[in-house]
Amino acid sequence: MNHDNYDDNxxxxxxxxxxxxxxxxxxxxNVRPSYFxxxxxxxxxxxxxxVNPGHVGKSLLGKPFVASLWDIGRPVDMIDIFRNxxxxxxxxxxxLTLSPPPxxxxxxLGARDDAAAEKAEAAGLxxxxxxxxxxxxxxxxxxxxxxxxxxxxxxxxxxxIPTQGMRLSLNRMSVGGGATAASDRAAKNKSEPT
Amino acid sequence: MTDRLPGFSTLAVxxxxxxxxxxxxxxxxxxxxxxxxxxxxxxxxxxxxxxxFGNIYTRIGNPTTAVLEERIAALEGGTAxxxxxxxxAAQVVVLxxxxxxxxxxxxxxxxxxxxxxxxxxxxxxxGWNVAWADPxxxxxxxxxxxxxxxxxxxxxxxxxxxxxxxxxxxxxxARKAGVPLIVDNxxxxxxxxxxxxxxxxxxxxxxxxxxxxxxxxxxxxxxxAGTFDWSKDNKYPMLNEPRPExxxxxxxETFGNFAFAIACRVLGLRDxxxxxxxxxxxxxxxGIETLPLRMQKHCENAKAVAEFxxxxxxxxxxxxxxxxxxxxxxxxxxxxxxxxxxxFTFSLRGGYDAGVSLVSNLQLFSHLAxxxxxxxxVIHPASTTHSQLDDEAKVRSGAxxxxxxxxxxxxxxxxxxxxxxQALSV
Numbered sequence: 001m002n003h004d005n006y007d008d009n010x011x012x013x014x015x016x017x018x019x020x021x022x023x024x025x026x027x028x029x030n031v032r033p034s035y036f037x038x039x040x041x042x043x044x045x046x047x048x049x050x051v052n053p054g055h056v057g058k059s060l061l062g063k064p065f066v067a068s069l070w071d072i073g074r075p076v077d078m079i080d081i082f083r084n085x086x087x088x089x090x091x092x093x094x095x096l097t098l099s100p101p102p103x104x105x106x107x108x109l110g111a112r113d114d115a116a117a118e119k120a121e122a123a124g125l126x127x128x129x130x131x132x133x134x135x136x137x138x139x140x141x142x143x144x145x146x147x148x149x150x151x152x153x154x155x156x157x158x159x160x161i162p163t164q165g166m167r168l169s170l171n172r173m174s175v176g177g178g179a180t181a182a183s184d185r186a187a188k189n190k191s192e193p194t
Numbered sequence: 195m196t197d198r199l200p201g202f203s204t205l206a207v208x209x210x211x212x213x214x215x216x217x218x219x220x221x222x223x224x225x226x227x228x229x230x231x232x233x234x235x236x237x238x239x240x241x242x243x244x245x246x247f248g249n250i251y252t253r254i255g256n257p258t259t260a261v262l263e264e265r266i267a268a269l270e271g272g273t274a275x276x277x278x279x280x281x282x283a284a285q286v287v288v289l290x291x292x293x294x295x296x297x298x299x300x301x302x303x304x305x306x307x308x309x310x311x312x313x314x315x316x317x318x319x320x321g322w323n324v325a326w327a328d329p330x331x332x333x334x335x336x337x338x339x340x341x342x343x344x345x346x347x348x349x350x351x352x353x354x355x356x357x358x359x360x361x362x363x364x365x366x367x368a369r370k371a372g373v374p375l376i377v378d379n380x381x382x383x384x385x386x387x388x389x390x391x392x393x394x395x396x397x398x399x400x401x402x403x404x405x406x407x408x409x410x411x412x413x414x415x416x417x418x419a420g421t422f423d424w425s426k427d428n429k430y431p432m433l434n435e436p437r438p439e440x441x442x443x444x445x446x447e448t449f450g451n452f453a454f455a456i457a458c459r460v461l462g463l464r465d466x467x468x469x470x471x472x473x474x475x476x477x478x479x480x481g482i483e484t485l486p487l488r489m490q491k492h493c494e495n496a497k498a499v500a501e502f503x504x505x506x507x508x509x510x511x512x513x514x515x516x517x518x519x520x521x522x523x524x525x526x527x528x529x530x531x532x533x534x535x536x537x538f539t540f541s542l543r544g545g546y547d548a549g550v551s552l553v554s555n556l557q558l559f560s561h562l563a564x565x566x567x568x569x570x571x572v573i574h575p576a577s578t579t580h581s582q583l584d585d586e587a588k589v590r591s592g593a594x595x596x597x598x599x600x601x602x603x604x605x606x607x608x609x610x611x612x613x614x615x616q617a618l619s620v
Contacts, residue, residue, distance in 0.1 A: 031441045036245045109450045146247045148263030149274040159215035
């Protein structure tokens, strides 16, 4: 696996495939990158689990913090590690003791540990290093294009209509009753033969 | 399917644009609105806190403008871009992220006259000091580096004489100095030269010229190459220190390899205010769709006109790097193999008076202060764009009193040559 340069399809398959993500090092402080990423991924429908021993007893956007991966108590698809490169290996070692093990180890922007990656890959896990899942999700969906970022994707297809399959709101403000005054008059004239 | 890198012309038409989800409109709509409604209070707070992608207010971002930004980022091979109101605005916003009062940047002496003025006079009042270097003497850039140097600024194809700058050699100086290389790529456009491929960290443009291409809309843009490590040596507090205007966010840590473009948007454009009109963004986007075709024709015409002038008895010299005899031809072959651009100068044996007479006798060429239009343009730099320089600086920047500058359009070249021929023979 070339960890300097990932094929988009590799990242796409991971983000399309995983449903639950444990974020190690998630912060409740709302200006930290981990908070941004946690909130964004939760809003995109991922089952997010904040892992941070310093915040047990609190919750992040309604999800209770756990102290370690062992405390999650259910299978998890991906471990997103928001720690410096020097703290990666113990997290990977812990992840590999889980049963079943996670499918993906993801190291955040700026974090890279090639030895830990090799170990995880030898155990059959997929690894991404030095990337942010929020940025990659935003890029591949082209949502990040709002910020002038080069998504490196093209499409000639109409994006899905936001309202398709949803109940439309009927709660719009009405203007002066139902029909127009002229049509009211016309209806009245019709019902009152001369 | 592995990732396929589309060709330049495909990107020029498609990058950044997608049929509108609401209406199905194929051409990018003009979102002529100042503001965008939030979904709810939480959404609003997320946008203001830079936690969500989305639109707030057109001074900070606009969906039409965003298409332009992504398209040029793709054409230049950058990670992100930020469009602003003019090329001059792009320069202010870039340098505001890099320099604190008392800091310096190094600039090539051969630059658009307006940039020389901006750097010399306007920036002085911000406490930003410019040190000049000679793009034909790479060592002069090395000598200009000091501990307060925060960036190096050059033009890829330099105004007014169309000379070619050795981008790779100056990129090496910047790398050794630990500062970003900023390249103004206006006269080349990414079709002829992609400075990021040669080591540039930031690319700026006046979109008003060849990119828009039709002389109808002002604009500027900043492209982030995603190559520079802003955290090194803690020289760049705008990118690397907690920002009080965003509750302590560190821009590089949060946005990675497009942090510079984000800093330009949320610290520069938001607070300085030179936003591009969505209508102008639309006009420029439409222009870019035909950029490859236009640049081919511009370059073909420019070469033919330069060859004609080089053989004319009234002409003393022609400065066009596309001519085999030109001093910059070797650099042109290396950096701009598809063509040497369409802006160049020549001087007349009759000196200043002959130049003035030529300009007034031309009938197809328009006498005005712009370049990169579909129409062919002519100007006498010494009395206009470079008039505020002293005589020595005029000569050094390629705008000596006997020099006439042409910007060759996409008309039929035979008609352009005929117009010059009649004007020179009057």
